[in-house]
Amino acid sequence: MKADTHDWKLVGTLDEIPKQGARRVHHGDRTIALFRTQDDQIFALEDKCPHKNGQLSQGIVHGNCVTCPLHNWVISLETGTAQGTNEGRTQAYPVQVRDRKIYLDFTLNQVTC
């Protein structure tokens, strides 16, 4: 059996984020954007577009992507990678929803698979 090595921190509840919207989590110097999709999935990305650091939390959420408010790059919420012909990647964070409560792991000591 493999132990869950995640360090889950409670950051809020599903109902605090509008559908197709985002909220920010401040963690020291880092800001992490939490996204809620139309079908209530939650994703967490560093709040910086790989292009020019636009705040992704201020973008428009559609499907499982967000469009950066500065220059309309489209970023995958699942992986943080830029879509289409643009190249770049934003850090994605593990996130979990249990009982409508959202838990985030800031540690990034997991190998993403």
Add this chain to the structure above:
Amino acid sequence: MGKKAKKKRLVIIGNGMAPGRALERLFETAPDAYEVTIFNAEPRVNYDRIMLSPVLSGEKSFEEIVIHGDGWYVQHGVILYKGAKVTSIDRAAKTITAEFIPSSSGHAPLEPSVSVPYDRLIIATGSSPIIIPVPGHDLAGVLSYRDVDDVNAMLLAAKSGGNAVVIGGGLLGLEAAAGLKEQGMDVTVLHLMPTLMERQLDPVAGHLLERAIKARGVNVLTQANTRAILGDGKVERVELDDGTILPADLVVMAVGIRPNAQLAKDANLDVNRGVLVDAAMRTSDPNIFALGECVEADGEVFGLVAPLYEMAEVVAAQLAGDAGVTFQPKATATKLKVTGINLYSAGDFAEGDDREEIVLRDAARGNYRRLVLKDNRIIGVVMYGDTGDGPWFFDQMKRTADVSEMRETLIFGPSLTGGIPLDPAAAVAALPDDAEVCGCNGVCKGKISGAIAGLGLKTLDDVRAHTKASASCGSCTGLVEQILMAQLGDAYSPSAVQPMCGCTGHGHDDVRRLIVAQKLKSIPDVMQALMWKSSGGCATCRPALNYYLLSTWPGEYADDAQSRFINERVHANIQKDGTYSVVPRMWGGMTSARELRAIADIVDKFDIPSVKCTGGQRIDMLGVRKEDLPAIWADLNATGLVSGAAYAKGLRTVKTCVGSDWCRFGTQDSTGLGIKLEKFLWGSWTPAKVKLAVSGCPRNCSEATCKDIGVICVESGYDIHFAGAAGLDIKGTELLGHVASEEEAIEIIAALTQLYRVQGRYLERIYKWAKRVGIDAIHAQVVEDKERRKALHDDFIHSQSFSQADPWAERVAGKDAHEFTPISVFNMVAAE
């Protein structure tokens, strides 16, 4: 300069689609041969009659279906007498006499009649709807369905709701019924025969159609014979032979048409059911041609445009001196123009001993196809549901192709027959060059692909302009696009078709029309009904849809904040570092010591790094932290300062000069007018930003002539300008009109803004919209036509009644609080 040969005089009676096409061709081949005069009993230019149904259902406006605007007649030196009915032809003297019909607006014509000589005459009087002479057929409220006046009368009647009875379940009757239903009436269709459209459809397809019509909430009674229309002075009821009584506020008779041949008959021309013509389209008098629905050729009369357009080619060629081009009636295909119902029929599909049939039914999808074969050749096609292969079958039929080789798979269409892949583009690519694509204009595939290659055409509009394909009823648009696609590959960029975005094949205008026509009231509704390809849209279509819904259903549609760009969601402008800028409204650019003091205090209190004056005479505080926004707004509100909407696709600023208050040149109170305009227009959402300016004299210190809307005050009143630009593009304004009073100026500006709100595509600035729809068309609606102007103005006021709440005050009071605070904060110590 050489002496010009004297032009021959060509006179045309009737200004319908048929002579319109003939003239287009004539001007192409022999532009200087004739001096043309047209008499039209209808008081208007040539328009696309077959598109009346989309006008009735609200999917198009009359302006959109005009074929030749007034300018076209001027350009070609054509004299068009509108509202003039030709009453006699004197063949011996070669003259015609016309009487002017007094217009409904009560203008008496200058002279009651006019006589004009001709060298060549074209009779193109079209046909008239048949009115069945049942008792009560002449009551007020009994209409036919033929022209714009009929449509306007129906739209007027539909305004008060109630019951409509449509007599006749053919093409026109069903289109009228669907349109009236869209307009909110309870509609019953009475049809004499057991199944609908029995002349074009077999009973099975007729039943499928009946089911689809009923599913839209239209009541259908077949084998119903009208005995009488009852009512006291106006329609109240319809009585059937079996004694059934139906309530009716409106009766539309659509039971058939009769060629208008009386005028020709009175002139002793040979007439049978229609005006008789030979293969050169000449009547029994060689100087007189006849053309269109008034004609009988080869024992046939006609009711669809395709053959009429062929006649037009012949008449044009004959007039240009080419005697070789002649007319042979051909089979034509029929389609019903009711959004969401697809049917296609061509040829003969009666059963017979010498005939075979192939039928395909797919009940689950509501598809039905039947081919009638004789001697291994297709002689009839009926399709219901998926009709995409219709033109291919029709093509096989017209060229009497032997289909025995592909009989097994024939019914599945070209995609299976011959092993062609099911990809629609490939299926179109497989069409032979002489396959007809556009039935209305008789354009075959080869002509389209030839024009694309030869003229380097890139867009649908190009193809329409050069070949006419899909320019009439539009139902072959998809095919034409696929030809473009097949030919240009990647070079046919989606932006050339201009769908709104990758989520849909519909363009902005179509989406808008369908929102209105299908009464779609939310973004998910639109995406469902218009079959969006993505589940939740994208950052391009969602803001556009949000705007279209907001502007179409004021007071009803609940704004979707998540579909707005960040600036409009939080009512401030995002900056490159993620901070925001705040611009309070200063009406007409005026401010005061109190306001300036409040701003100064706020800058200190919140440590705002930059303060700047904007180009629109406002003060901009830059570098504000998002978290501070509500508190800053609260302080601004306390001094009476509200949002300046510097972030909005909406009214931004009205810039003014000091005008007659202070300036020695000022002719009017430009500042006062600017403030009035800003107080009237603020809060409105528009397709893109709107900036105004008012200058007190032509020295124009507020630079009004590069604004979206500008006013220049002069001694005698106000010059209203619009469609300027001073951004990526630079463009001076166009003069919209001159008025004497402020009230009138404000009414016109409100009407202009409203017209832009309902016609502009999302993100299309006023100057681009004006370029697209034409300055004249805008002028006609917001200046000339006072009723339309007033209606637009009133619509604007209605919409404004829901939009003038200060968004800052709402947020200070707690709205959207989640926007301005993080969901949680961890300091580093706690996290490590």
